[in-house]
Amino acid sequence: MSEFIPGQRWISDGEAELGLGTILNVDFRSVTVLFAASQETRTYSARQAPLTRVAFGNGDRIDAAEGWQLNVDDTKEIDGLIVYIGETDSGETRELSEAQIADSMQFNQARDRLLTGQVDRNDWFDLRFRTLHHHHRIEQNPALGLAGPKIDLIPHQLYIADEVARRHAPRVLLADEVGLGKTIEAGLILHRLLLSGRAERALILVPDSLTHQWLVELLRRFALEVTLLDEQQSQAHGDANPFEAGQLILASQQWLFANPQRQAQAEACAWDLLIVDEAHHLDWSPNASGPGYACVERLADIATGLLLLTATPEQMGIESHFARLRLLDPDRYHDLARFRAEEAGYVQVAAAIDALERLPGDDPAIAIVSAVIDDADSQALLDTLADPESDEAQHADARRQLREQLLDRHGTGRVMFRNSRRHVGGFPERRLHVTRLELPSAYRRVLHKAEHNEDALDELLIETRLEHPDVLLYLDATYRALHDDPLNVEPWWQIDPRVTWLLERLTEIGRDKLLVIAHDRETATDLSEALRVLGGLHAPVFHEGLSLVERDRAAAAFADEEDGSQVMVCSEIGSEGRNFQFCRHLVMFDLPQHPDQLEQRIGRLDRIGQRHAIEIHVPVFAGSPGERLLRWYREGMDAFSAPHGVGSDLYDVFGDELAEALLDDARLDEIISETRVLFETRIAEHDAGRNRLLELNACRHERADAVIAAIRQLDDDQALPRYLDQALDIFGVDSHELGGELLHLRAGPHMLDGLPGLAKGEEGFTATASRSHALARDDVQHLSWEHPLIREMMGRILDGAMGNTALALLNHPAIPAGRLMAELVFRTHCPAPTRLHVNRFLPPTAIRVLLDESGANLSAKVSFTGLAKNLKRVKKAVARDLIKSRHDQLRELLSQGESEAERELPTIIETAQQRMRDELDGELTRLQALAEHNPAVRDDEIQALRDERHALDMAIDGTRLRLDAVRVIVTVDDDTRR
Incomplete structure (x- = not known):
């Protein structure tokens, strides 16, 4: 007779996932088992059934079908069925027949699986133990969350990310100068918060033109997949809230700010982090808020953390700067007048920090420092630093501590991080190349009338419907407006010598790439056509009238090293947010009127990581308003040599007068002289005050060096390739060495489902553990302990029963x-x-x-x-x-x-x-x-x-x-x- 008896509980040796089975029928030849939890029935040969009897012992815990649990103390057998005797959680003594055990009882725990005969391969067990070991040490590494992203190890970026991501509910303004990596800093902060569990949901709001750039950067550098939300995607969710469609939501500011319904849906969600790029565009005054500012203000009140990004925190003056800070902490920044008074006091603090370097041995320096400290601890440090009897080590330690106290306690350095190129260093030289061209007759006639007859200028403004001074500075636009019948008039680009000059520059620079930026969208479009007709060149154009996909396609065509275009033409929108640091030649086909726009144009190329001098080419018409504007930039503020951060102040003072002087050389000379005086004054004020404090506080190199050392320790971890080889083999991933430390990974025929980037039947991806090799190629992923594939494999092992x-x-x-x-x-x-x-x-x-x-x-x-x-x-x-x-x-x-x-x-x-x-x-x-x-x-x-x-x-x-x-x-x- 068979050993099987109806009601007994068995599990399948080959299909453990079926769960706990119950014997239904038995005869001399077969046994039928019901696996109720999975709603499956199996019939096996009675002599060779691949089944294991489930039998619990003393100390085991059993789930009853009725929902209670029994802690087993003893057993007995009745009619071939085991009856368990023990206590419930309430202390009651009860009996439980094996037939009454819950069908859903799982055998994932090591003890249960072992005693029911479920065993895994030895290499699985080995991998599980090694996973525990590596997970233990990696989670404690101070670089956790910063080591995995595909970035250069740049001290100021890593310091900011480490400092901000450590905080409870970080709320800061990232205000590095153009090209210093604010997007990377925000991505690092987000990545660490996600890996550490301090954040799960984030909303990222960026200008419409930058949505795809952010999407690609977050995926390529940080391996973060975000949901790009627009109106079409939102409507696809019907009545459901589209902002619940993912954990990380990326959306256009223009779309959200113009849509009250979508704003209400966004505000109905819980956000751990809100990121807002180009935050200086948010309009606020003490009397009113723009719709964008009001939307961000409501979201900032809901979100736990807030990151505001802007390269120009004072682009619209101190009032605009105050507006960003009140989004971060409205309780702290509620009084604009008080904030102005605080700003005035930062000069004294900056002077005190500089005076520390002159101690000991400088009595005036002691007085300068004493004037800004007001507690016993700081005074004790100053006494040590001023004491000539203290040794050099004591002096150095006291100087460091006192410096950090002053930086911590004064200014906006805790909520605002601003690194300058001067402070960071390592940026390339900027070389300005100016070419004076003769005015074509059609342009000369327009300027001649305007120079000698004010009424003629007024008529010109009415006739062209252009603004002053645009009508004088952008003569191709004026020409188009005056000759609105292109069938009977030559296109402007056939009479404009700048076009021929541009073709000559392209020939001179050989295979180097060249970016052209023009003020007007139609100028950019026409210029692209001119290069095609006159030079046989394909010049992708980038302007605000294109869709996001079209803009990305143009940028990609320009970026391609092998088959890409040599030149791309942008309208002014191309000077904001986009990164073209692979290019070193910039042509300003015309000049913008605002210094900040000029710097943003240069900043598309002059970014951290640029390895070549920036060649800035400016064609100007001799004796034209454009040449006079160039003089104001060069002689009044050295605008082309380096970013100074005071251009907005200068434009606020002289912008209107400059516009009136574009036809008056004598008045222009006076404005340039006055601009130069104010420029030097503003630079001195910024160097002495809050900006000086911000620069000192924006990167504390001792901390940054420690973070970099911890990252390098993980980068050089020899255990990673050994672990990866074993894990890939066990999970069924095919790995092929390509040489040069590159691996190609793809799904094997028996790969476990759901591994990131490895869908069955697809090509897979190329990756490397070498940071330098990964950075050299956009199509190569950076393999690290933080890579999604490795974290997924480790997570499955640690959270599941595999190898236990x-x-x-x-x-x-x-x-x-x-x-x-x-x-x-x-x-x-x-x-x-x-x-x-x-x-x-x-x-x-x-x-x-x-x-x-x-x-x-x-x-x-x-x-x-x-x-x-x-x-x-x-x-x-x-x-x-x-x-x-x-x-x-x-x-x-x-x-x-x-x-x-x-x-x-x-x-x-x-x-x-x-x-x-x-x-x-x-x-x-x-x-x-x-x-x-x-x-x-x-x-x-x-x-x-x-x-x-x-x-x-x-x-x-x-x-x-x-x-x-x-x-x-x-x-x-x-x-x-x-």
Whole structure:
């Protein structure tokens, strides 16, 4: 007769995912099993059924079909069915027949899987243990979240990202000068917040022209997939809120600001982080707010964190700058007059910081520093620094601490980060090449009338419908407006010598690329046509009238090194946001009227990472208003040599007068002279005041160097390629070496589903662990411990049952055959909200216990690696039989192993708590002291840190152990193996 009896519980050896089965029918030939949880029925041969009986023992916990749980103390058998006896969670003694066990009961835990005969491959077990080990050390690395992105290791960017992402609810203004990498800084902050669990949802609002650029940058550099939302996508969601369509939402500012319905939907969502690019375009005054500013203000009130990006925080003056700051902290920045008074005091603080370098030995310097300190700690540091009896090490330490206190306690440096090119260094030279051209007769006639007859100028403005001074500066536009019948009049580009000049420049520079920027959209379009007709050149054009896809296509055609266009023509919109640093030749076909627009044009090429001098080519008509405007830029403010950050101030003062002087050389000379005086005054003020403080605070090199060192440690980690080889093999990913440290990864025929970037039947991707190789090619991904593929594989192992059981054979001459050992891996479990990022102090920690069958602990004598390399695999059927025959012995070893592991837990908890207290107590003390001097430190920030410390202390104290994996090892001799 068969051993099967209806009502018994069994699991399938080959299809464990079916869950717990119940014997339905049995005869001499077959047995039928119902797997109710998966709604499947199987019929097997009664003699060779691949089934394992489920039998629980003392200490096991069972789920009853009625919803309660039983802790097993004893068992008995009635009519071939096991009846379990034990206590419920309420302490009641009950019995539970195996037929009444819940069908949905899972056997994912290592203990359950082992005792029910479910074992995995040995290499899976090895990978699981190594995953725990690597995850433990990586989660504690101070570079976590900053090491994976495909970026150069630039100190100021990494310092800002590290400083901001550490904060509770970071709310800052990223205001680096053009080309210093604000987008990268924002991406780094977002990436770290996501990896650490401090953020899950983010809304990114950017100008319409930059949406696809942000989309590509976040994917290519940070491996972040975002949902690009527009009206078409929103309508596709019907009545559902489209802003719930993804965790990371990217949207156009113009689209959202013009749509009250979509604004309401965005405001109905919870956002951990709001990012707003080109924030200087948000219009605000003490009396009114523009629709964009009002929308961001409401969203900023909802979002926990806020990043505002702008290269020109004072483009519209101090009032505009104040408007950005009040979005970050309306309680702190609520009074514009008070803010103006604070700004005036920063000169004294900057002078005090500079005076520190002259100590000791300079009595006036002591007085300068004393004037800005008002607490005993700072005074003690100053006394040490001024004391000639102190040694050099004491002087250096006191100088450093006092400098950091002054930077922390004064100014907007805590909420605003602004690096300048002068401060960062390493930027290329700018070379200006001016070519004077003769005015064509049609242009000359227009200017001659305007110069000698004011009424003629007024008539010209009426006739062309152009603004003053556009009608004088952009003569091709004036010509088009006056000759509106292109069929009977030559196109402007056939009479304009700048076109021929441009073709000559293209020939001169050989194969180098050249970017042309013109003020007017029609000028750009016509110029592209002129290059095609006159020079046979394909010149993609980039202007505001194109769709986003068309703009991206034009930029891609220009960027392609091998088959791309040599030249691209942009309207003024091409000078904002786009990155063309692969190009070094810039032609300003005409000049913009505002200095900030001039700098933005140059900033498309002159960016961090540019390896060549920037060649700026400006054709001007001799004696024209355009040449006079060029003089104002060159002689009044050195506008082409470097960004100075004061152009907006100068334009506010002289813009109107300059427009009137474009036809008057004598008056122009006066304006240039006055501009130069004010330029030098403003530069001195900026160097002495808040800008000086911001530059000193925007990158603390000691911190930045420490972050870079931690990143390099992960970059050079030799364990990564070894781990990757093993993981790719086990997960079924095909890997092919391409040479030059490049790998091509693609889905293998047996690959597990759902791995990022590796869909079956598709090409896969090329990747490298070398940062320099990854940066050299846009189509190569940067493999690191933070890469989505590696994190996904590690996550599946740590969160699932993969490799948590195994059985192996050991042939050792000193150990008799038939002996049993159990290798147990316990893992700390510290349940806590993800926002606490408890892993930085106590990541899942493995405790390995190796017991022989007598219970002796061999962990210290036999290493994991030393044991693993001597183990041999065994067929699953044999493994199940061995486990069945040693059930009682294995239960005892599992219990004893838990006791051995528990002895190590208090030390792990104590170490983690001490690490947490050392870091957070120091930061809390610093913030509390800082709050007494700098109102930019918010009370809720300090309270949040107190709450975080308390929650972490409770969570770490509640850490428990659980059995993560177990491997049974049976010793054999050569005869047994044969």
